[in-house]
Amino acid sequence: MVLAIAVVVALVACYWWFHPSLSLQSMQIWTWIVGICLAALLVLSVLAARSVKSAKLFRRLMVIPAAPIVGFVVGLLLSQPFFPGNAERYASVLSTTDGVFEQDIEEVDYSEVPVIDRDSAILLGNRAMGSIPEYVSQFEIADTYSQINYQGRPVRVSPLVYADLFKWFSNRDSGIPAYVLVDMVTQEAKVVRLDEPILYSDSEPLARNVDRHVQLSYPSLMFDQKSFELDEDGHPWWVYPVQRRTIGTFGGTDIYAVVLVDACTGETDFYAVEEVPTWVDRAYPSDLLIEQYNWSGMYANGWLNSWLGQEGVVCTTPGTNGQLGYNYIAQGEDIYLYTGVTSVTADDSSVGFILVNQRTGESHFYPVAGATEASAMASAEGQLQNLRYQATYPILLNVAGQPTYFVSLKDDAGLVKMFAMINIEQYQSVATGSTVEECQEAYLSLLAADGLLSEQEAADASVTVEVSGTIATIAQAVVDGNSHFYVMLEGDETIYDFALPGLLEIVTYQPGDEIAFRCGEKTEEAATVTVADLL
Known part of the structure; x- marks a missing residue:
């Protein structure tokens, strides 16, 4: 007994x-x-x-x-695909329809193009954390770094965690005071202090461990990979996708609901997936969407064909370093998963790509034959082979109706130094620049030279404006190892950024000189110069 x-x-x-x-x-x-x-x-x-x-x-x-x-x-x-009828069921778990690239993908807004990847965001977040000495001794940054669309901006966000068990014991009553927010466009990282601390997190070992809390609150539900997100007021939440099996007992995993957990209070809300608030970006986990599309690519023509004839069998393109190959695109209020699609027998070419809305699960395929992401990365690195820069995983842009890979090029320290654009259909067409605007100008000129765009179409797609005037002040600074000259004109409050070595002729200018140049879309505070000409 x-x-x-x-x-x-x-x-x-x-x-x-x-x-x-x-x-x-x-x-x-x-x-x-x-x-x-x-x-x-x-x-x-x-x-x-x-x-x-x-x-x-x-x-x-x-x-x-x-x-x-x-x-x-x-x-x-x-639950196995070889069981009669299951292959067709696996192929239909993710419903993918053909899309029209020029209509579905908004033309690029260069003020919203993410220029850093997750690794760079981690470096920037660690730097921001170092500026808050009272937190450094007690907390660390979680490795979450979820990419979300926050107030119309692509950002990565990650909560702080207790540095160790003793730090948890000392701070458990007061909770976690902040999270880190990294703007993927401006590369600005900041530690956001909370009025109400985070009490439910991964680093809580007991009852307030968020995984334990949500599972015991909903004991019969199966949860997929959670994400850390912010609502439009900057309040932190944990987003838990709820799984169901659609094939046999264990096969055909899909998402039918989401549980939202208030990271500060632990309060939970259950939503059917079609009723999820619009600020939620990741109801469908990335890895699951990749798996679901691979099911449809593998079994669309039956299980036997997936092994023997392999007619029409496709899969998502592989990533680098053993990781899955995908990235994200922010459009409107949502985040879209992007990945290329290739034949299972192909090596370096893709047959198209897919975009999947991570909130709704809506999936579209775009039949654009061209280079895989790995080939595009190699092409970009080859343009600057002597500098030994490493390319980030590409994101997809619509540049004047042309499907385009955009990559950042990083040095050995992980700092972004240059940018590259590669035409998907003709990946020998590679343009580079030390700024996004400079890269864009070079890319449009290349498209016109290659006959992919007319001269007029290239000019219409340019977001540059012409500026001229008399130099009032000129100053030099070094940013991330690169020299920049900052110029102000008489009667103009805008600060114009001339980056070297691309605009080397700026070193010959002095206050009082007349100058004319083209720059990117300018604001009241600053603009990046793309082309300069001495009058």
Whole structure:
């Protein structure tokens, strides 16, 4: 009796600590069930071997723990693509329709183009954290760095976490005071202090651990990869996609709902996926969307064809360093997952790409044949081979109706030094520049020279404006290892940025000189110069 109570207490404690979903479609709970049944079979077999009189009874009792194991195996078989009818079901989990690139993808707004990737965002976030000495000794930055669309800007956001168990013990009552926000366009990183601290997070080891809190609040739900997001007021939330299995017992994972957890109070809200608030960006996890599209690409013509004939079999393009190959595009209020699509037998060419809305799951395929992302990265690095810059994973832009890869080029320290644009259909057409505007001007000129655009179309797509006047002041500064000259004109409050070495002729100018140049879309505060000409 005492042993039985101890076992029950141990199981309850293990359930609280590991908090598996209690759904019978959850592989985690089946791991527990199968493990317990195997242990029971072992005990019964030992008892049967030791007791001749009761051996028959013990053998009959072995049917009870054996039945769930058999049921688990049957469930696995019923979920496999080779089971009759399942291949067609796998192919239809993600419904993808053909789209028109020029209509669906907005023409690029260079004031909203993300120029840094996740690794660079982490570097910038660590620098920002170093400017808050009172936090550094107690907290670190979580490696979350979710990309979201916040107040119309693409940003990455990540909460602080307790530096270690002792720091948690010292600060658990006051909670986590801030999160880090990195603007992916301006490269500005800041630590945002909260009026109300984060009490529910990954770094909480006990009841306020957010995974434990949400799973015990909804014990029968299966949750996918969560994300850390902000609403439009900057309030932090945890977003938990809710899974369901659509094929057999364990196959065809899809998302049908989302649970939102207030990171400060722990309050939860359940939403059907079609009712999720518009500020939520990631109801569908990226890895799941890639898996779902690969199902449709693999099994559209049946399971047997996926192995033998492989007619029409496609998959998403692979990434680098063993990672999945995808990136994100911000459009309107939403974040779209982007990835190329290639034939399973192709090496360096793609047959098109997909865009999937991560809030709604709406998926579109664009049949644009051309280079894979890896080939585009190699082309960009080859343009500046002597500098040994490394290209970030491309993002997709619509430049004057042309599908275009945009990459940032980083030095060995991980700092962004230059930018490149590569035409997807003709990836030998590569333009580089030390600023986004300079790169854009070079790219449009290249498209016109290659006959992909007319001279008039290239001119119409340019966002540059012509400026002329008398230099009032000129000053030099070094930013991220690059020299910049900052110029102000008489009667003009705008500060014009001339980046070297692209605009080397600026070193010959002095206050009082007349100058004319073209610059990117200018604001009242600043503008980046793309071309300068001495009058």
